[in-house]
Amino acid sequence: MRRRAAGAALLAALVLTGCGIQGSEVVEAGIAPTVAVRPAPDNRMLLYFLGPDGELMPVSRDVGFPFVPVPEQTLPGDGGEVRQDRWQPGGSGTGPGTDPRVSHLAATKVLAALLAGPGAADRQAGLTTDLPASGEPIRVESEAADGLRLLTPFLTHELSERAVTQLVCTAAYAVDPAGAPAVTVQGPDGALPPATCGPGES
Amino acid sequence: MKACVHPREEPGTDPADLPGGTAHGRGAGRAGDAEAGGDTGPHRARARLRRPRPFGLRTRMVFAFLLVAAVSCGTTAALTYRAARSAILEQTQNTAVSAFREQVDALALDLPLDETILREMLLNIARQGKPRPWRVYAEYGALRVSSTDRPASSVLTPELKARAHAREGVPHTSFQRVVKGGTPYLTMAVPAVFRTHHEQGTAQPSGLVVYAVMELREDEANIEALVTAARDGALPALAIALIPALLAARGVLRPVRELRRAAQSMGRGRLDTRIHAKGSDELSELARTFNESAAELERSVAELRRAEARARRFASDVSHELRTPLAGMLAVTEVLDEDAGALDSDTARAVRLISAETVKLAVLVEDLMEISRFDARAAELHTDEVDVADCVRKTLISRRWTDPEQVHAALGEGIRARLDPRRFDVVVANLVGNALRHGRPLVTVRAYEDEDGALVVQVSDRGPGIPPEVLPHVFERFYKADPARTRSTGSGLGLAITLENVRLHGGTVRAANHPAGGAVFTVRIPL
Amino acid sequence: MPRVLLIEDDPSVREGVELGLRRRGHEVRTAATGETGLAALGEFRPDLLLLDLMLPGMNGVQVCRRVRETSQLPIIMLTARGDDFDVVIGLEAGADDYIVKPARTEVIEARIRAVLRRIEEPGGGRPAVEHHGDLAVDRAGLTVAKGGERLALAPSELKLLLHLTAAPEQVFSRQQLLEHVWEHNYHGDARLVDACVRRLRAKIEDTPGDPRYIQTLRGFGYRFGPL
Numbered sequence: 001m002r003r004r005a006a007g008a009a010l011l012a013a014l015v016l017t018g019c020g021i022q023g024s025e026v027v028e029a030g031i032a033p034t035v036a037v038r039p040a041p042d043n044r045m046l047l048y049f050l051g052p053d054g055e056l057m058p059v060s061r062d063v064g065f066p067f068v069p070v071p072e073q074t075l076p077g078d079g080g081e082v083r084q085d086r087w088q089p090g091g092s093g094t095g096p097g098t099d100p101r102v103s104h105l106a107a108t109k110v111l112a113a114l115l116a117g118p119g120a121a122d123r124q125a126g127l128t129t130d131l132p133a134s135g136e137p138i139r140v141e142s143e144a145a146d147g148l149r150l151l152t153p154f155l156t157h158e159l160s161e162r163a164v165t166q167l168v169c170t171a172a173y174a175v176d177p178a179g180a181p182a183v184t185v186q187g188p189d190g191a192l193p194p195a196t197c198g199p200g201e202s
Numbered sequence: 203m204k205a206c207v208h209p210r211e212e213p214g215t216d217p218a219d220l221p222g223g224t225a226h227g228r229g230a231g232r233a234g235d236a237e238a239g240g241d242t243g244p245h246r247a248r249a250r251l252r253r254p255r256p257f258g259l260r261t262r263m264v265f266a267f268l269l270v271a272a273v274s275c276g277t278t279a280a281l282t283y284r285a286a287r288s289a290i291l292e293q294t295q296n297t298a299v300s301a302f303r304e305q306v307d308a309l310a311l312d313l314p315l316d317e318t319i320l321r322e323m324l325l326n327i328a329r330q331g332k333p334r335p336w337r338v339y340a341e342y343g344a345l346r347v348s349s350t351d352r353p354a355s356s357v358l359t360p361e362l363k364a365r366a367h368a369r370e371g372v373p374h375t376s377f378q379r380v381v382k383g384g385t386p387y388l389t390m391a392v393p394a395v396f397r398t399h400h401e402q403g404t405a406q407p408s409g410l411v412v413y414a415v416m417e418l419r420e421d422e423a424n425i426e427a428l429v430t431a432a433r434d435g436a437l438p439a440l441a442i443a444l445i446p447a448l449l450a451a452r453g454v455l456r457p458v459r460e461l462r463r464a465a466q467s468m469g470r471g472r473l474d475t476r477i478h479a480k481g482s483d484e485l486s487e488l489a490r491t492f493n494e495s496a497a498e499l500e501r502s503v504a505e506l507r508r509a510e511a512r513a514r515r516f517a518s519d520v521s522h523e524l525r526t527p528l529a530g531m532l533a534v535t536e537v538l539d540e541d542a543g544a545l546d547s548d549t550a551r552a553v554r555l556i557s558a559e560t561v562k563l564a565v566l567v568e569d570l571m572e573i574s575r576f577d578a579r580a581a582e583l584h585t586d587e588v589d590v591a592d593c594v595r596k597t598l599i600s601r602r603w604t605d606p607e608q609v610h611a612a613l614g615e616g617i618r619a620r621l622d623p624r625r626f627d628v629v630v631a632n633l634v635g636n637a638l639r640h641g642r643p644l645v646t647v648r649a650y651e652d653e654d655g656a657l658v659v660q661v662s663d664r665g666p667g668i669p670p671e672v673l674p675h676v677f678e679r680f681y682k683a684d685p686a687r688t689r690s691t692g693s694g695l696g697l698a699i700t701l702e703n704v705r706l707h708g709g710t711v712r713a714a715n716h717p718a719g720g721a722v723f724t725v726r727i728p729l
Numbered sequence: 730m731p732r733v734l735l736i737e738d739d740p741s742v743r744e745g746v747e748l749g750l751r752r753r754g755h756e757v758r759t760a761a762t763g764e765t766g767l768a769a770l771g772e773f774r775p776d777l778l779l780l781d782l783m784l785p786g787m788n789g790v791q792v793c794r795r796v797r798e799t800s801q802l803p804i805i806m807l808t809a810r811g812d813d814f815d816v817v818i819g820l821e822a823g824a825d826d827y828i829v830k831p832a833r834t835e836v837i838e839a840r841i842r843a844v845l846r847r848i849e850e851p852g853g854g855r856p857a858v859e860h861h862g863d864l865a866v867d868r869a870g871l872t873v874a875k876g877g878e879r880l881a882l883a884p885s886e887l888k889l890l891l892h893l894t895a896a897p898e899q900v901f902s903r904q905q906l907l908e909h910v911w912e913h914n915y916h917g918d919a920r921l922v923d924a925c926v927r928r929l930r931a932k933i934e935d936t937p938g939d940p941r942y943i944q945t946l947r948g949f950g951y952r953f954g955p956l
Contacts, residue, residue: 021291021386021422024379026365029299029390032373033307035408037396046398052344055369057409058396060313118314125314126344177399179406525809529831530741533749536834540752564831586903586919587948593904596915618948623904627916 045110048169049127110174111138130163147182156187169197260451267447279432301332324349336416366391366411386418457485473500518574569695576702590617597630608643614650625703632696633661641665662722667715676713677701730754734775736766749834763787781807797823803844803884820924825885843912862956886929893953902950
């Protein structure tokens with residue numbers, strides 16, 4: 001008798017608790033959507049500032065070049081080989097920049113823009129930078145195995161981790177669309193270990 | 203299986219015709235009493251069987267059936283419901299998530315984002331809610347923008363936000379169902395990523411996270427409808443389950459009832475009761491076993507009855523055969539008595555002994571004949587409407603019990619009863635004679651009508667009473683209270699004949715001891 | 730002393746009863762069968778017939794009927810108790826009384842005397858002939874005539890009628906009638922009375938089914954009249 005009653009109670013509980021819509025855990029449902037960021041990759045530079053919580057926030061700035069495919073013209077930044085890619089379908093497997101000096105020149109400009117700090121629009125969105133202001137630019141040198149070396153005017157050991165990340169990511173994406181190169185930050189007080197701007201490194 | 207009772211006997215056969223009422227030994231249950239007569243046993247048995255049973259087999263079977271039906275209905279409904287609910291929710295979620303992702307996918311942003319532009323975009327997305335309207339919220343840096351009046355939603359859980367802002371691994375779309383204030387919501391979070399390059403660029407978080415909050419009320423209503431449908435389906439199913447339940451109960455109960463009726467019928471003495479047993483289930487097995495047992499019982503009882511009948515016929519035949527020579531002997535006893543004086547003393551004693559014993563033998567044979575007739579149910583009642591007081595008085599006078607020191611009669615006058623005068627005379631004479639023989643005067647005979655309208659004749663004496671161990675046996679034939687006294691002046695059948703005569707009148711006779719001493723025999727005959 | 734013819738097949742009973750009665754001064758003739766008994770009737774001319782019901786060949790009831798065809802000889806049947814059915818048939822056939830065997834001579838003789846008694850004792854102090862309706866009852870001559878025609882009544886019938894007419898409209902219970910007419914003890918067999926009444930009604934009533942002279946009072950007994 002008791003067992004039967006217990007069974008009935010269990011059944012009733014099952015029926016009752018199963019009713020309606022319950023809350024759930026957070027469920028992942030596919031990858032995140034990809035938005036288009038203006039201007040087009042050829043005509044912009046990406047600066048990495050920090051969000052209110054210290055997270056890395058990319059800012060895209062128009063570099064002022066019109067989007068005109070001029071094959072014989074070498075341009076600073078990574079635009080050259082992109083154009084070449086477009087002209088040569090199937091050439092996407094080729095390496096990054098064909099002329100490192102052009103890239104370095106563009107990267108130097110980009111890093112200068114980063115050092116200049118967030119603009120008015122950026123600040124309105126709550127973006128900040130952790131890098132100290134500096135009158136001197138950062139120089140960019142090539143390293144072995146496609147690496148970059150940033151020669152900074154300020155003491156690297158005084159830089160916060162976020163500031164280093166800002167430098168690393170901005171520099172990496174300035175020279176390579178995939179942001180792959182390892183970046184070594186070197187200041188007057190010495191160099192930090194090479195780092196990449198991979199996801200998960202903030 | 204089908205079953206029905208087949209009494210081969212005519213329904214009109216009176217069960218009372220069959221021997222069964224035990225006259226003796228019933229007194230054992232009542233200290234100091236020996237009762238004989240009408241038996242109320244079968245009536246009580248019938249009353250017991252008619253009692254209603256709230257937790258009988260039928261109720262239990264119906265409950266069991268309903269329980270099984272309820273469990274299966276419930277389980278099926280629950281499983282169906284769960285599956286359907288999941289399907290509904292999944293459909294909604296999938297549609298909503300992909301629609302939302304599509305919407306976000308189509309965005310083109312300037313980084314950093316401008317609040318006004320962002321708001322424009324959100325309003326645009328909010329108009330595209332699929333499958334239901336949604337409210338859209340966005341977080342970008344310090345900006346909190348929404349498609350509604352309030353920049354942030356309380357429905358969005360910190361877990362969801364944390365997941366959307368997570369830096370580890372590839373950014374994912376995620377959703378969560380939240381029930382807030384009784385309303386279910388689907389909340390979705392998409393961190394917008396962008397490609398750093400057309401083809402090769404990695405997906406980088408843009409810093410923008412867009413949330414959508416969709417009410418699931420409509421889905422809940424759909425699910426409610428499912429519950430209602432499940433219930434509406436289950437209740438008729440239960441009601442329908444009642445029909446096989448009752449049928450099954452009937453299928454079991456009918457044979458059981460037949461069996462009970464048959465057993466009852468057997469108990470009332472109809473040993474030829476059989477059950478019609480068909481089929482091969484356990485109940486028909488039982489019915490067959492019952493039939494076999496009944497047949498066996500009938501056979502044994504018939505055997506016993508035949509043996510008993512033979513014994514009775516023998517007793518009857520013996521007394522019949524004894525009677526004729528006795529008739530001749532009895533006719534000449536007077537001759538012997540008269541002439542005995544003229545013989546020498548030894549011969550005279552012998553002759554007188556023969557004469558006296560002949561008379562006693564004649565009485566004994568007569569009594570035996572009477573008992574045989576009772577046993578053979580050949581005793582007839584020749585009733586006449588008589589005055590009871592007159593009757594008793596005449597009995598006493600004809601037996602010459604007229605000495606007021608010996609017998610006192612306290613008779614209610616004017617009681618008229620339909621009696622067999624000869625048998626009634628035997629009853630009164632036997633009781634008074636018994637009292638005079640075994641008790642001591644004064645023997646009192648009372649006759650009155652009791653409150654139930656029955657004639658009561660009571661014979662009491664002032665003797666030592668009847669020993670308790672003898673009481674249950676006083677009406678037995680040839681019962682000797684004192685084994686040493688092997689012969690009494692009576693035949694030893696007097697009280698047995700009294701009992702039979704009273705029974706023939708439909709009455710009872712009871713032997714008891716009066717608290718003040720002395721035996722009391724009470725005859726009760728319905729008027 | 731009365732002359733008694735005893736028809737009894739059993740030798741011991743026949744002899745015992747004969748012996749007993751003869752000792753008491755009766756003149757007794759015996760017969761072993763109905764046929765010899767009937768033959769002896771005419772020659773012996775008994776005052777009373779003692780008739781065993783169970784006889785080989787012609788049985789007691791048949792003998793009784795044969796006797797009643799021609800005479801109103803008092804008849805007492807000898808029966809064994811339990812032969813109830815035969816008793817009723819015997820009484821219907823016209824027997825006046827019956828004795829249950831075994832019986833002492835004393836008892837037998839008392840019955841014989843009782844059956845014979847009243848016939849010899851006319852009621853005194855009454856008019857010789859009483860008229861009740863169509864009936865003329867001659868108490869002295871012990872005859873009853875209906876419409877001038879003399880009726881043949883058996884002794885018990887005559888005695889019953891005389892007893893009832895002696896007190897017209899008085900109710901007698903069966904037990905009283907048994908006591909006074911048959912001289913049985915009180916607890917007699919009421920069927921004796923009933924059978925006698927039936928026989929009497931058949932003889933005196935115009936319609937026996939709706940009796941006028943001998944009326945039944947259910948639960949009490951019988952009375953004569955009122956006419």
